[in-house]
């Protein structure tokens with residue numbers, strides 16, 4: 001079976017995913033595209049033979065759309081996801097699931113009312129080979145009980161439109177999701193401390209930021225978010241346990257010895273760093289739909305937790321206090337307590 005996908009939002013990542021679904025993933029075809037900018041939709045749809053539709057509602061309703069991909073701006077996600085759930089169609093939503101915890105819970109309730117999982121959230125790190133190896137090591141007990149996790153999320157630069165709250169909402173949200181999954185644990189509080197600011201930031205931006213999280217089981221996580229680090233796109237994660245330590249591998253790259261140096265390249269952006277993870281994420285999503293199975297990736301509940309935790313982190317940034325995340329209890333539908 002070929003899964004026919006309708007895409008809402010043909011910007012940067014939407015175009016990347018259309019290319020991926022067309023040329024990399026087998027068993028999928030993009031049949032419909034919409035964007036607020038009709039020219040952009042046409043540029044994305046034309047080369048893959050898809051129709052341009054007027055809006056998200058038309059994509060969800062289209063007879064030749066089996067599954068919906070939401071890659072529009074964050075504040076519009078909830079409306080499109082709720083429409084897809086109401087239509088009973090599988091929907092993949094790029095992060096965030098919604099920009100408020102309340103809207104995420106509306107999706108969670110709508111999905112439960114439908115009685116089966118339809119929603120997957122685009123937290124692609126769960127599909128990264130390195131993170132999967134790290135999880136295998138932790139789950140096998142090879143470092144003993146995890147106690148501390150040290151992380152860094154560095155971007156070489158960001159546009160001036162990037163604001164201080166986006167360090168949590170847009171950037172750290174990936175660690176929030178992947179650490180909950182890695183540790184099989186829940187984040188219960190957040191704090192943000194600010195080191196000396198880089199002179200390479202926009203004047204309004206607090207950069208870098210150090211986020212401190214505590215989990216229900218008492219693990220402490222420190223996460224450096226540094227979005228003007230200049231030198232590359234660098235993702236680090238090191239878990240310290242009672243019996244050992246496990247570190248996320250850097251992506252494989254040729255080491256060069258020359259001119260008196262030994263060097264390996266650092267990726268320059270998230271597209272290059274997580275290309276393979278995005279491919280695996282979509283291969284598994286499409287294969288699951290083709291097999292008539294419920295999605296196994298990050299759920300609407302994970303989307304809710306990520307938004308609630310990053311919202312608490314912004315509150316911590318603005319107040320300087322330790323802020324509890326106050327998550328609702330996880331419903332049995334999503335596997336019960338973490």
Ligand SMILES: NC(=O)C1=CN([C@@H]2O[C@H](COP(=O)(O)OP(=O)(O)OC[C@H]3O[C@@H](n4cnc5c(N)ncnc54)[C@H](O)[C@@H]3O)[C@@H](O)[C@H]2O)C=CC1
Nearest residue numbers: 009010011012013014035036037071072073074076094095
């Ligand atoms: N998983 C990841 O690592 C990444 C995820 N993202 C997420 O993907 C989403 C899109 O990001 P970008 O592609 O960078 O943004 P973008 O601004 O390049 O593209 C968004 C597109 O959606 C369109 N759009 C907005 N609202 C719409 C609506 N209601 N209906 C139809 N079209 C609409 C805009 O006209 C624009 O073309 C964001 O939620 C972002 O957080 C972005 C980058 C990386």
Ligand SMILES: O=C1[C@@H](O)[C@H](O)[C@@H](O)[C@H](O)[C@H]1O
Nearest residue numbers: 153155170171172174227270
């Ligand atoms: O999702 C992403 C962007 O939206 C965000 O702005 C970047 O900081 C992240 O590294 C990237 O993975």
